[in-house]
Amino acid sequence: MTRHTAGRRPIIGITGAIERARWSVWQAEAAVVARTYIDQVRDAGGMPILLPPDDESALAPEYLLEHLDGLVLTGGLDLDPASYGARPHQATITGDGERDRFELALCYAAVEADLPVLGICRGVQVLNVALGGTLIQHVPDVVGDERHLPELGTYGSHEVELVAGSLVARTIGAERIVVHSHHHQAVDELGDGLVAVGRSLPDGIVEAIEVPERDFVCGVQWHTEEERPFSPLLRELVERARARLAERAAAAEGAFSEGV
Template identity: 45%
Template structure:
């Protein structure tokens, strides 16, 4: 059987999307080691949306390293995970706040800063929305049940609660998913004071911020829920991939879009 050397046109034009990962103690077989990992649903959504997924584990970083990484990407996703270190927004840790993952915080802050500077399309998911807000100078509610009076967003035990979200009809998010969405929620923190430059584009009925966007870049969107958990709705990922393909066409030497 012969193998064709002809390039696959879809693969050639597919944008490369980087996804940040966890770095935690993990077990597999006889091994119990610190490891980088990310649930498959994240990069499966990127693949189904037409992108090529590349995983980005936390590691030592500065502006030069972040720039080198983004040189090879057409889009970026800041994924969910442990709580952002409250010291980053000038607060003491709440008893319910996770132990800080300072390496991941620094990693994602540097990647977001570089992405914004070069207008690389990005999508923040859950922690990713919080990280974006903190990186730009905003703050977080450290334990949302104390604010809204229930655990509707944080059932625990790996159970994602459904919560209705109202989207601003004039927002980029509405252009992607419409005016109302049933969100898959798994978070006990949320955005409090919104960073300068960010615009709130969705809330739930109790006022909890559910999406923000950065109008100063072509595509800078972050949602508090977990769109990767809804197999039948990949519109946010498709929006990122479309923006990343446009970015690739205008920034890559081959000019392929």
């Protein structure tokens, strides 16, 4: 490895939101992300870096990606339906648009660069829309009940069946699991290159997607960052990022040796 990468932890970008927050004696707008994402990445051996919405980076995301070894797209408010050519449902709640623009551009560029990517809840929806897919704007309209979001601020639970041999199933080590659920939107039409590899039981809502042509690009509708003692998916993301970092360092070392 080069002196810039030897012994370095893989840097994992974690997208955050701008929210009204309170800390110490202050109450103001702040860039926030749930600590569970940070702890999971850190405990897996990664270096978590918060990525707040940034329109300037959305214009040239490749420059930001040069400094990352992996990307986690986190939960949050609904995507603007205009981003996938739809009109808003009365239950759709969106932000100011900057986070959408930033994350959609960053996600698309990360997939193109074959960076390890994991989308969680809103993040799986970002992954799908970034690649040209669409969303179900209000899941209860489709399934007829509130099981995917039984109460605001509280996780529900339901079963998910995974496709045998898929990246998500192999990483988790099971084909049927119970998940932490808190969403009212979901993947509808799949984006380019994506396949559905997990569906909720018994209603068949898409819960996991992946890009078979990439090393590790996947998304899950459930909150894997809440799993204990650790999230297999977040741990695997960090491991894939570590391997990618080592490969790039070896290639750089080889190029340097040839040039000497």
